Amino acid sequence: MARIHELVKDKATLLADPLTFVRHVEDYADLEDEFFEPAYWYRQVDNYQGFGDYSMVGHVYFDKGMPSRAIALHLIYVTENGSLRIHHFVSDSNERMSGQKDKFFEALNKLVAWSKENIHGLNDTPALQDLLAYAQQDKFPGLGTVKKLSLMHHFQLMSRLLDL
Secondary structure (H helix, E strand, C coil): CCCCHHHHHCCCCCEEECCCCCEEEEEEEHHEEEECCCCCCCHHCCCCCEEEECCCCCCCCCCCCCCCCEEEEEEECCCCCCEEEEEECCCCCCCCCCCHHHHHHHHHHHHHHHHHCCHHHCCCCCHHHHHHHHHHHHCCCCCHHHHHHHHHHHHHHHHHHCCC
16 A cells, blocks of 8 residues: 555545436435535545546446436535535436337426526536436437536536636
């Protein structure tokens, strides 16, 4: 371990995984809204060259290629006191694996309704607006695009926080 410290010295990066791991996507409905990171955590990285997290994908890797019974959209947002929270929007018709488009719109409609009341200022990113626009288009972009936009939202939000 001392050898590793000697090699990296002041080049270390803080990497955290604050996402709560659940075995089944539909279990995120029980969490709905939860703590993600403490207020101004990105300023508390003493002795680190940088920082990072796994965003809303977590560190657990799955190589299964089958649809999930539920679809969950995860939105990271900053509160007035600077804490980061994550809100989970989970589809309702989760008995079978079929119907991915319908499940997406169940979750998206929850996100749209919640966003109207809770998203403004720093949290209102271009990526989030792109994701919300799918509700008006009645178009299922595919889960890859959904994940891309969710990650983009997280990156855009982090960039805004770092610019403060």
